[in-house]
Amino acid sequence: xxxxxxxxxxxxxxxxxxxxxxxxxxxxxxxxxxxxxxxxxxxxxxxxxxxxxxxxxxxxxxxxxxxxxxxxxxxxxxxxxxxxxxxxxxxxxxxxxxxxxxxxxxxxxxxxxxxxxxxxxxxxxxxxxxxxxxxxxxxxxxxxxxxxxxxxxxxxxxxxxxxxxxxxxxxxxxxxxxxxxxxxxxxxxxxxxxxxxxxxxxxxxxxxxxxxxxxxxxxxxxxxxxxxxxxxxxxxxx
Numbered sequence: 001x002x003x004x005x006x007x008x009x010x011x012x013x014x015x016x017x018x019x020x021x022x023x024x025x026x027x028x029x030x031x032x033x034x035x036x037x038x039x040x041x042x043x044x045x046x047x048x049x050x051x052x053x054x055x056x057x058x059x060x061x062x063x064x065x066x067x068x069x070x071x072x073x074x075x076x077x078x079x080x081x082x083x084x085x086x087x088x089x090x091x092x093x094x095x096x097x098x099x100x101x102x103x104x105x106x107x108x109x110x111x112x113x114x115x116x117x118x119x120x121x122x123x124x125x126x127x128x129x130x131x132x133x134x135x136x137x138x139x140x141x142x143x144x145x146x147x148x149x150x151x152x153x154x155x156x157x158x159x160x161x162x163x164x165x166x167x168x169x170x171x172x173x174x175x176x177x178x179x180x181x182x183x184x185x186x187x188x189x190x191x192x193x194x195x196x197x198x199x200x201x202x203x204x205x206x207x208x209x210x211x212x213x214x215x216x217x218x219x220x221x222x223x224x225x226x227x228x229x230x231x232x233x234x235x236x237x238x
Contacts, residue, residue, distance in 0.1 A: 001034060001037060001038040002033075002034050002037060002051055006050075006051045007030060007034070007051070009051040009052055009055075010030060010051035010052070010054065010055050011026060013051070013052050013055040013056060013060075013206075014026060014029065014055050014059060014060065017055075017056065017060055017205035017206065018055070018059065018060045018063055019064070025090060025091055028090045028117050029059055029087070029090055029091075031116065031117060032082070032086065032087070032090065032113060032117060033051075033054055033055070033058070033059065035109075035113050035116060036054075036058075036081050036082075037049050037054070039109050043109065045081040045106065045109065046058070046081055052206070053208065056204050056205055056206055056208045057204065057208055057209070058083055058087070059087060060204065061084075061211060062083055062084035062087040062088065062173075063087065063088075063091060064202060064204075064211075065084075065171070065173065065200070065202075065213050066088065066091065066092055068171065068200060068213060068215060069088065069092065069144060069171065070143075071095055071142075071143035071144040071168075071169075072094075072095055072096065072143055073095065073098075073141070073142045073143050073144070074088065074095055074096070074097050074098070074142060074143065074144045074145070074146060075097075075098045075099075075100060075138070075144075075160075075163045076088075076097065076098070076099050076146050076147070076148075077100050077129050077145055077146070077147045077150065077156075077159050077160050077163070078100065078101060078102070078129065078147055078148075078151075078159070079099040079100060079101050079106075079124075080101060080106060080148075080150075081106065081109065081110075082099055082110055082113065083148055084146060084148055084173060085097050085098075085099045085122075085146065086099060086110065086113065086114070086119075086122065089119055089121055089122045090117065090119070093121055095121060096121055096122075097121060097122045097123070098122075098124070098125060098138070098142070099122060099123070099124040099125070100124075100125050100129060101124075101125075101126065102126070102127065102129075103126075107124055107125070107126040110124040111124055128230050129159040129160070130159070130227040130228065130229060130230045130232075130233065131230065132163075133159070133162035133226075133227050134227075138163065139162055139163065140162065140163070140164065140165050140166070140218075140221065140222065141163070141165060142163050142164055142165060142168060143164075143165065143169070144164070144168060144169050144170070144171055145160040145161070145163040145164045145168075145169075145170045145171070146160075146170070146171045146172070146173070147160055147170075147172055147173070148172075148173040149173070149174075149175075151233075151234060152237065153172060153174065153178070153184075153185050153214065154181070154184060154185045154188050154237040155234055155237050156172055157170070157185060157188045157189060157192050157194060157216070157238070158188065158192060158226055158227045158228070158233040158237075158238060159227060159233060161192040161193060161194050161216070161218060161226075162192070162222045162226055162227055164218040165218065166193075166218050166219065166220065166221060167217075167218060168217075168218045169197065169215055169216060169217055169218065170194060170215075170216040170218065171213065171214070171216075172213070172214040172216070173211065173213060174211070174212045174214055175209075175210070175211060175212065176201070176209075176210040176212060177212075178199055178201070178212030178213075178214050179199060179212075181214075182196060182199065185238075187238055188237070188238035189216070191223070191226070191238055192222050192226060192238070193218055193219055193220035193221055193222045194216040194217065194218055194219065195216065195217055195219050196215070196216055196217075197215040197216060197217045198215050199212055199213065199214050199215070200213040
């Protein structure tokens with residue numbers, strides 16, 4: 001758990017390099033981040049625990065792309081510790097979120113954190129994407145599906161596009177090799193009903209790396225056979 005000095009470093013970095021945030025939002029982001037670092041001693045949530053690096057690589061990285069997000073409903077697939085979905089939910093409140101993860105311990109953490117922060121715009125679900133996307137109640141029902149560092153772009157398309165309604169978007173937060181990943185995903189896009197809208201490249205502050213945002217528009221219904229059974233998208237990408 002961070003001490004007072006580490007908390008001050010986190011706040012300073014967030015204020016200096018992040019977007020404009022209200023004091024309440026900064027406080028909630030600090031509570032969230034401290035909770036992640038504390039619980040990380042019990043369950044594997046992140047390899048990044050130093051306040052400066054956490055602020056940049058987790059919080060600011062998630063928030064820098066919010067200008068590209070406009071929705072009433074968002075599903076975060078493979079959310080892990082709630083990145084970016086829970087971070088977005090703190091700052092972009094006029095939206096309903098579903099946080100999806102396959103590990104029960106992480107989902108329990110999400111539930112505790114949502115309660116701690118008093119967020120009434122977040123639900124969470126313990127399930128694999130391949131199984132959750134088959135449920136008629138949530139299939140093709142979201143304005144946006146997002147995923148961050150979960151799998152290759154090809155695999156993410158099969159995980160995420162089935163959740164998105166036609167006209168909605170899949171937003172992938174990726175590293176600097178996004179264009180190469182997109183180039184090898186033409187078949188998957190055609191099969192699953194998506195097309196690339198644009199790729200946005202950006203740099204993290206303090207020379208902490210290059211990132212890319214891939215925005216995919218859902219232009220056709222995803223065939224019911226997708227996603228395939230658990231494990232298949234990873235073993236045999238489209």
